[in-house]
Amino acid sequence: MPEFAPPVDHLDAVLAWLAAEPADDPVVDLTELRKHLDLPASQDIVGTQRLQALDLLRVRALDICSRFRPRLLTAALPLGRSLHLAAADLVEALLVLSEHYRVLLGELQRRWLWSRQQEMAVLSAQGLQMVGEAAMLSAMAGASAPFGLWQKAHALWRASGQMRDGGGVEATPVCLHYLRLLAIAVSQPESLTARELQWLFDFLESIALDGELSTSPIQPEAASYWIDLAQDSPPIAIARKAPGQGSDILFFGPLALNRQVSARVAWLEEKILEAEVVGLDTDGELLDPESSGLPEGLAPLEALALLRRLRDRWATPALRSQPRRRHQYRVQVGAGIKAVWDLLRGTAGEPSEWMVYNESPGGYAILSVGGVDCSLSAGMVLALRREPTQGWTVCVVRWIRSDNPDQVELGLQVISQGCAAVSVGFRGADSQSMSPALMLPPLPAVRPHFAIVAHAGTYASRRFILIHEDKHLYVAQCRVLGLDMQTASIELFQYEVDPYPI
Template sequence: MSASDPVSEQLASVLEWLASEPADDPHAELNALRGRLGRLPEAAAGGAPLVQCIDEFEARVLDVCGRLKPRLLNAALPLSHELHAVAGELVEALLEVAGKLGEMAAATRERWRPVRRGDPMAVTARALGLVHEAFVVAAMGGAVTPPGLWLAAYGIVEAGGGFDALVSARPETAAADALHALKRLLALAVLQPESLTARELVWANDYLEGVADEGALSRETLMPAASSFWIDSGEDLPPIATIRSAPPVAEGLVHFSAFGVSRALTGQLDWLKERIAEAEAVGLERDGELLEPDASGLPVGLTPVEMVSLLRRMRDRWALPPNRGQSRRAYRYSVQVCVGLRAVWEAARSDGATERISEWMVYNESPGGYALMSVEGVTGSLSAGMAVALRRDAGHPWSVCIVRWIRSDSPGQVELGLQLVAQTCTPVTIGFRGGEVQSTTHALILPPLPALRRNQAILAPAGTYASRRFVLVHESEHLYVAQARVLSLDMQTANVELFQYEIDPYPI
């Protein structure tokens, strides 16, 4: 630090705290961090000491982030009160430090300001990285995107030089780094993180580190139009799918597409499927050494079967964002809900005589699904992709659904978006030829549903499907045993898989 940059008493106390060891308690650390951050002068009024402070605040908040994310990764939704509070404080701290970096980027562009000279786009890239972390932490905790996050991201881009500077960025420059950070954030946002488990979200985030540059950012409409999104930097909104809402006639719009990313992952998806088929052919476990993903450059954290399921969904959402085809109607009535495939199986088998039934409130519905809100409070574990059954009362059959998204803005309240997959179900057990586990697995027979499938289907735990043929056992007044064969695998999530089948006319 040069002699021309004296340290004020205000900054000296902040630097002294920054030099101390971080508190073990994230709550105490974040409280102290945010309190001292709020006392910093504006970036334009500082010099090298202020820049040093902001640099160290960035490292400090990222340290807390690195310690808290593993806890969120393994936490069940809804979060505990303590973890929910700390996650919320971390999100706010990340955005506050990002705002300081944005101020520093703007001041760096004004060369007469007493701020260390540097590339404002390099600072912009760091600030966008913090906004990105805030988005990930909030999504891992099941919370909606914090108000102001998108305005913060767009404001940081403008502070660093604007969207035009990013669009025209040359490779291997600071502007290219900022562009990469923005594309990664946008690509993750359009994946609909509320529909992913925390493990899937972290894996997708790590995956994007290597392929986000395949996305496109432009002032012009991008093709194919069905895969493009538009951004109004003056609104606190994420990228909006063109297929859902046509862009307004206005100046300053920015267009984004992850279609290139969806094409880039196709080769890796094919590679994984080939390796799984090879493993099955030689009798190895599908998660064994034959499927080590290092050769493909894929992140760790999921099994190969889980990767295939997630990559398929990522590809589909980037190539053709889902468009609501059915209108929703507001309702308000209570329903009985059974959460989890095993619990649904037991409820269907015992005609609803189970303690795992709770009361929820439907607040809107469409022919294809429901949106529910917890009424009694939630215990247990909820996650996107799991099976849920609901009914009006004991006189109605169980409607089987899949959790499409989950939101939890407070520990005592959870909202679920459900996709209807059957109006009734039959509990059975199944066992696949060549399966890894030499036993049967609980599953549900789902009747044909004209809007979705022509044949009967099986809803089973994720990873059950191991070959084309399987044995089906139904215990009722009479024992029914049959051999069946899979016709198509229609759905895979982190929790369940759904496939159509038929009774095999030529059993082996």
């Protein structure tokens, strides 16, 4: 736990630092901020001075976040040690500030100053803003939510007094911050990339208030969650665990958000189709915020893929359909389509070594052994095998957790037992060169045809050329039958050999 400097004796000196221009490096500013985090709790300042100091520290913390976040957008997981420590320090600083708001609200409540209810709502919103930033930065860094984060969030929400009798919320900043935090938590943030998380955070600013929050169960229960305000825990799907009893229980329904998401999906599909028909670049100005109502940060096809995944997740919470079994054995791992492609062709070095610590018929959870020598991201392809004589099992990375820079945990979904290295080239693609890909065999009851998994953006039209170099050279013109999976990193589609090649 980092040590904070003792309270500053002279408020004017701290106010002078806050009024000065921020340092060019946000980490330098963070170091200074952490020296002054105890100021709002100091006995040397009272009343309006405390509120002023806390508000100025909050504004400076938000400024640091806005300048630090781009470093996480461009960094690969696991983060380097210095970046990981800076992110952890910033998250802790934000939670310290949120705790100051919680304490201040507690004092107002103890004095029965209910006449200051509007002020309490403003203070709650500012405290929840700090918690929301901390949650986002933790997720973008690949870390779990810090201990106490949800307890602080629930306490600040309760202190705001914004819950109507019988359920429902007002369109106020405090409701926006709390509902956005809940919506991110049920979006499986550990399965999203830093770019997707940032885009989602910005997108929810415009739609989060459509989410439902109630003191009574929300229908349909299969798509709803419950929250225990007395516990340090995120929303829990009713389909996974029955809700508790008592006045501390709230219910959250993200399904209402899908009305907005479906409208954006339909708009994007129409615009992308129009752009393709007239030959325009689909990475152009389709996502201009003024015309689309969507934030910047993702290409149109990336935003469309993310919105479709969010729509599914908000409609159907993830359930564990197969039992997990604890294991502890080592496996060889290739991470990324190109790395697996090279391993299959015998042109790569030695695969890295990981440890399986639990598995189910549908996937694995693995832990790094001896460090990580490659870049990782949610949604990428990874292949593993237990022995060099065995075939490769092809998986998609469903979630990443990296609470310290020397250790990474991955959740994997199996998509194929076995694969072959092929090259594909699509008609109408921007690049005329062939792209590395993996050919997957049919999977009974799941995938009746052969499939291709390739880098995101490879699938450009229905027809493509497939080349498989083995003992014999195989070349065929093929036709895409349907897109089965699309993430920020890969596309998986079934195909057949084109009966009418052109």
